[in-house]
Amino acid sequence: MKTDLVVIGAGIAGLVTANRAAELGLGVVVLEKGSDDRYLCNSRYTGGAFHIGMRSLNRPVEEVKDTIRSETDGFVDEALVTMLATEAPRAVDWLRRQGIRFMKAGPRDWQDTVLAPPALPQPGLNWEGRGGDTLLRTLGGALEKRGGRIHRGVRARDLMMEGGRCVGLRAERNGETLTVEARAVVIADGGFQGDPDLVRAHVSPVPEAVRQRGAGTGGGDGLRMAAAAGAALRGTPYVYGHILCQDALTNDKLWPYPWLDELVMAGLVVDRTGARFVDEGRGGVYVTNRIAKLDDPLGATVIFDRPIWDGPGTESIIPANPHLPRVGGTIIEADTLEGLAEKLGIPADRLVATVAAHNAAVDGGDTAGLTPPRSTGRARPFPIRKAPFLAIRLVAGMTYTMGGIAIDEHGRVRREDGTPIGGLFAAGATTGGLEGGDAIGYVGGLTKSSVTGLRAAEAAAAELGHNGLDGSGVGR
Numbered sequence: 206m207k208t209d210l211v212v213i214g215a216g217i218a219g220l221v222t223a224n225r226a227a228e229l230g231l232g233v234v235v236l237e238k239g240s241d242d243r244y245l246c247n248s249r250y251t252g253g254a255f256h257i258g259m260r261s262l263n264r265p266v267e268e269v270k271d272t273i274r275s276e277t278d279g280f281v282d283e284a285l286v287t288m289l290a291t292e293a294p295r296a297v298d299w300l301r302r303q304g305i306r307f308m309k310a311g312p313r314d315w316q317d318t319v320l321a322p323p324a325l326p327q328p329g330l331n332w333e334g335r336g337g338d339t340l341l342r343t344l345g346g347a348l349e350k351r352g353g354r355i356h357r358g359v360r361a362r363d364l365m366m367e368g369g370r371c372v373g374l375r376a377e378r379n380g381e382t383l384t385v386e387a388r389a390v391v392i393a394d395g396g397f398q399g400d401p402d403l404v405r406a407h408v409s410p411v412p413e414a415v416r417q418r419g420a421g422t423g424g425g426d427g428l429r430m431a432a433a434a435g436a437a438l439r440g441t442p443y444v445y446g447h448i449l450c451q452d453a454l455t456n457d458k459l460w461p462y463p464w465l466d467e468l469v470m471a472g473l474v475v476d477r478t479g480a481r482f483v484d485e486g487r488g489g490v491y492v493t494n495r496i497a498k499l500d501d502p503l504g505a506t507v508i509f510d511r512p513i514w515d516g517p518g519t520e521s522i523i524p525a526n527p528h529l530p531r532v533g534g535t536i537i538e539a540d541t542l543e544g545l546a547e548k549l550g551i552p553a554d555r556l557v558a559t560v561a562a563h564n565a566a567v568d569g570g571d572t573a574g575l576t577p578p579r580s581t582g583r584a585r586p587f588p589i590r591k592a593p594f595l596a597i598r599l600v601a602g603m604t605y606t607m608g609g610i611a612i613d614e615h616g617r618v619r620r621e622d623g624t625p626i627g628g629l630f631a632a633g634a635t636t637g638g639l640e641g642g643d644a645i646g647y648v649g650g651l652t653k654s655s656v657t658g659l660r661a662a663e664a665a666a667a668e669l670g671h672n673g674l675d676g677s678g679v680g681r
Contacts, residue, residue, distance in 0.1 A: 206234065206383065206384065206385045206386070207385075207386045207387070208232045208233065208234040208385065208386075208387050208388075209226075209231040209232040209233065209387065209388050209389070209669060210223075210226050210231045210232070210233050210234070210387060210388065210389050210390070210391065210662075210665055210669075211233075211234045211235075211236065211373065211374060211385045211387040211389075211390050211391070212226075212233065212234070212235045212236070212390075212391045212393055213236050213361045213374070213390070213391065213392050213393060213394045213426070213427055214235075214236070214237065214246075214392070214393040214394035214395060214427070214633070214635075215235050215236075215237035215239075215244065215246070215341070215345070215355050215357075216246040216247065216248035216249075216341070216393065216394075216395055216633065216654070217248040217251075217337075217340060217341070217344075217633065217651060217654045217655060217658070218248075218393040218395075218632040218633025218634070218635075218654035218655070218657060218658045219235055219237075219391070219393035219394070219632070219633070219658070220235070220341065220344035220345060220348060220658075221296070221299075221300075221344070221632070221654065221655050221658030221659060221662070222391050222393055222630075222632050222658040222659075222661050222662045223235050223348050223353050223662070224303065224344055224347050224348050224351065224353070224662075225299070225658065225659050225662035225663065226391075226662040226665060226666060227348060227351035227352060227353045228351065229662065229663065229666040229671050230666070230671045231662075231665070231666055231669065231671060232352070232353075233348070233351075233352075233353035233354075234353070234354055234356065234385065234387075235348070235353065235354065235355040235356065236356050236359040236360075236361055236376055236385070237355055237356065237357050237358075237359065238358070238359060238360040238361075238394075238422070238424075238426075239357060239358070239422065240357050240358035241357070242357075243333075243338065243341075243342075244357060244422075245420040245422055246341075246395065246420050246422050246423075247395060247419040247420050247422075247423070247604065247605055247634070247650070248337050248340065248341055248651075248654075249332055249337045249338050249341055249420065250330065250332050250337060250419055250420055250461070251320070251324075251332075251336065251337035251650075251651060252319075252323075252324045252336075252461075252522075253310075253319045253320030253321075253323060253324060253335070253336035253337060253651070254310070254315060254316060254318070254319050254320075254649075254651070255293070255297055255307070255318040255319070255320075255649065255651050255652050255655070256315035256316075256318070256649045256652060257269050257272055257273060257289060257290070257293060257648055257649050257652055258272040258273060258275070258276040258646070258647065258648055258649065259315045259647070259649075260272050260314060260315055261314040261315055261317050261318070262293040262294060262297070262318060262649075262652055263294060263317060263318065264314075266290050266291055267290075269289075269290040269293070270286050270287065270290045273286045273289060273290065273646075273648055274286060275646075276644065276646035276647065276648060277640065277641065277642045277644055277646030277648070278642055278643065278644035278646065279642075280440065280638075280641060280642025280643070280644065280646065281638060281639055281640075281642070281646075281648075282638060284613065284614040285612075285613075285614055285638060285639055287614070288614040288656060288660065289639065289648065289652065289653065289656055292656045292659065292660065293652050293655075293656055295659070296652070296655035296656045296658075296659055297318055297655070299655075299659060300340075300655065303343060303344060303347050304343050304347070305320070305339075305340055305343060305344075306320070306321040306339075307319060307320060307321060308320075308321040308323065310323050311522070319336070320335075320336025320337060320339070320340055320651075321336055321339075322334065322335055322336060322339065323335065323336060324336065326522065326523055327462075327523065327528070328458050328459065328462050328463055328523060328528045328529075328531075328532045329457060329458040329459070329460070329462070329532065330457065330460070330461060356378075358378055358379065359376050359377070359378045359383060360376060360377045360378075360426065361374050361375075361376045361394070361426055361427070361430065362374070362375050362376055362377055362382075362426070362430070363375045363430060363433070364390060364430045364431070364433070364434045364629070365384075365386075366434055369435075369626070369627060370626070370627035370628045370629075371389070371390050371434065371626060371627065371628035371629040372386065372387065372388075372628060373385050373386040373387045373390065374387070374390055374430070387628075388628065388669050389628045389629070389630065389665040389668065389669060390628060390629055390630070391616070391630040391631065391632060391661050391662070391665065392427035392430065392431055392610060392618070392629070392630070392631040392632075392635050393427070393631065393632045393633045393635060393654075393658065393661075394423065394424075394426055394427040394635055395422065395423030395427075395605065395633065395634045395635060396423040396425070396444075396605040396606030396607075396609060396634040396635060397423055397424065397425030397428055397606050397609070398417065398419065398421060398423050398444065398603050398604070398605055398606050399417070399420075399421040399422055399423045399424045399425075400423075400424045400425045401413070403425045403428075404603075404606075407441045407442050407606070407608070408442065408443070408444055408494075408497055408498075408603070408606065409497040409498060409502055409601070410498070410500060410502075411500075411501075411502050411503075414501075414502040414503045414600070414601075415497050415502060415600070415601045415602075415603050416449055416453050416454055416460055416600045416601065416602045416603065417460075417602075417603060418446050418447065418449065418460055418461045418602035418603055418604045419461070419603075419604045419605060423605060423606070423634060423635075427609075427610065427631065427635045428609050428610055428635060431610045431618055431629070431631065431635075432610075434618075434626060434629065435620050435621075435626060436610050436611060436618045436619065436620065436626060436629070437610075437611040437619050437620055437621045438608065438609065438610065438611060438637055439608055439609070439610075439611040439637030439638035440607055440608030440609075440637040440638055440640070440641040440642060441606065441607075441608035441609065441637060442608065442641070443494050443606075443607045443608065443640075443641040443642075443645045444493070444494060444497070444603045444604065444605065444606050444607055445490060445604050445605050445606075445607055445640065445647050445650060446490065446493040446494075446497075446601060446602045446603040446604045446605075447461070447464035447465075447466055447489045447490070447493055447602045447604070448464055448465045448466055448469055448489050448492055448493050448496070448507075448599055448600075448601065448602065449464060449465060449599070449600050449601075449602040450463075450465060450525075450529060450534040450535065450597055450598070450599070450600070451503060451535075451597075451598040451599055451600040452533060452534050452535055452598075453534075453600055453602065454600055456532070456533050456534070458532035458533060459529070459532060459533065459534055460602060461602065461604070462522075462523035462528070463521060463523045463524060463525045463528045463529050463534075464489060464521060464523075464525075464602065465489075465507060465525055465529075465597060465599065466488065466489025466492070466521065467517040467518060467520050467521050467524070467525070467584070468507050468509055468513060468514070468517060468518050468525055468597070469485050469489065469492055469507050469599075470485055470486060470488060470489070470517065470583060470584035470586070471509065471513045471516070471517035471518075471584060471585070471586060471587045472485070472507050472508050472509030472510075472513050472586075472587065472589060473485055473507070473508050473509075473559065473560070473563050473586075473589065474492065474496075474505055474506065474507050474508070474599070475505070475506055475508060475551065475556065475559055476499070476501070476504050476505060476506075477501065477504040477550070477551060478551070478552060478555055479546065479551040479552050479553075479555030479556035479558075479559055480555060480559060481559055481563075481575070481576070481577060482495070482499070482505075482577070483495040483496070483577065484577050484578060484579055484580055485579060485586070486572070486579050486580035486581050486582065486583055486584060486586065487580055487583065487645075488583050488584075490645055490647045491644075491645045493601045493602060493603070494601070494645050496599060496600075496601040497601035497603065502600070502601060503598070503600060505598075505599040506549060506551070506596050506597065506598050506599060507596065507597050507599055508545070508556070508559075508560065508589060508594070508595075508596050509587075509589060509594075509595050509596070510587075510589045510590065510591045510592070510593070510594050510595060511591055511592070511593055511595070512587065512591055513587050513589070513595075514526050514595055516587070517584070517587070525597075529597075534597070535597070535598070536595055536596070536597055537549060537595065537596040537597070537598075538593045538594070538595050538596075539592075539593065539594055540592045540593055540594070541592065541594065542556055542557050542560055542594050543557065544594075545594045545595075545596055548596075549596055549598075560589050560590075562575060563575065563579075563586070563588075563589060564588045564589060564590055566579065566586075567586050567587065567588045568588060572586055604650075605634045605650060606634065607634075607637070607639075607640040607641035607645075607647075608637040608638075608640075608641055609631075609634070609635045609636050609637040610631040610635055610636050610637055611636075611637055611638055612630070612631050612632075612636050612637075612638065612657065612661075613625060614660065615630075615660050615661070615663075615664035616630045616631060616632055616636075616657050616658075616660040616661030616662075616664050616665075617629070617630055617661075617664055618630060618631050627668075628668070630661040630664060630665055631657070631661065632654065632657035632658040632660075632661040633650075633653065633654035633657060633658065634650060634653070634654065636653075636657055639653050639657075640653065
């Protein structure tokens, strides 16, 4: 098989890349390892919000840049900051021109650009006919009209390199090897959250104690191939995800929603000894990662009381109160902290002391003096003193991995010395350096995937000599 451009993966990043490249006159082939017509991937499961750092992407560019810098504590290279901030609105406009519909889905500013039809406001997984499913079917149909083709049931295995340049790949279909000669390759096969060995190496020592909160189809094939071709990797230790009830490991109605982030940010989280181990105020994505990295990831429990349950517990988009108990989530309850500790198997004296220290710090406005310190910038911590006292055992819910293949602002895959590998590009969740860092900053998967998909397609077209682009590979 020969083509101008071969794209690995038919999620949002891959289909944006493929459609834009076809618009620019390239012959395009997409390889998707899922064999069904409605193959599963995170893009199909998505809640559909396009945002940057849980803020509107439609704000002034300098404000958006500041959000990215703040969320990631300066981890993202400045060229990539500029790319995301300036190109996000263009990516949404481009999607609209493909027939993708958006809507304002709520009062928060980050809800101003949400795929339609929106996700249903109920627990569990509900994707059929919703925004992500509709987007993939629309973009898939558009690609076929442009002369491109999606080959399902094909898994990419190795990149073909000549003289330091990527010239195609080898793939597997029904146990047979398929060779695709291409002038350029775009890796867009998602993260590595679906591969236990990679998760163990980078994210958690106990992968089976982390709940997949997405399709789990990202197996890290592209990351491995790129690394073998000399690509640098960036920011691999962290994931985007949310805190879930531990019962989600066996109860599918408890993932991807309701998440427990608001309860955690208002209450406190302890390990099996009754001690805090994380700054709960850093938010759900941060705490999710810190739970995943414990030697005992299933040893984390959130402690709260009735005012927290009846307040912050009701405030998420699909809140734990009332949904969690309705679909089988376990809430442990006792009239005293000592009684709660007994039910949890936690030393009572330690739990009582931890809660007392928490309450004193909250009352005195000095949560920064706790061990570990407790920040208050994202959410206000509540005292825990009104019976009944409540607890929920936690599990880290992993949606996608934040780190991966290093790229420049044109989607070109970079070597360790920063130079691009000719003919090789990457887009979406397989890329690294756009989220994460030690702040574990979440920027936004749909936005990242759309922007990098456009940029990769345009840079590939420019490299291959097609028109409609300026010298940087950006269409005008």
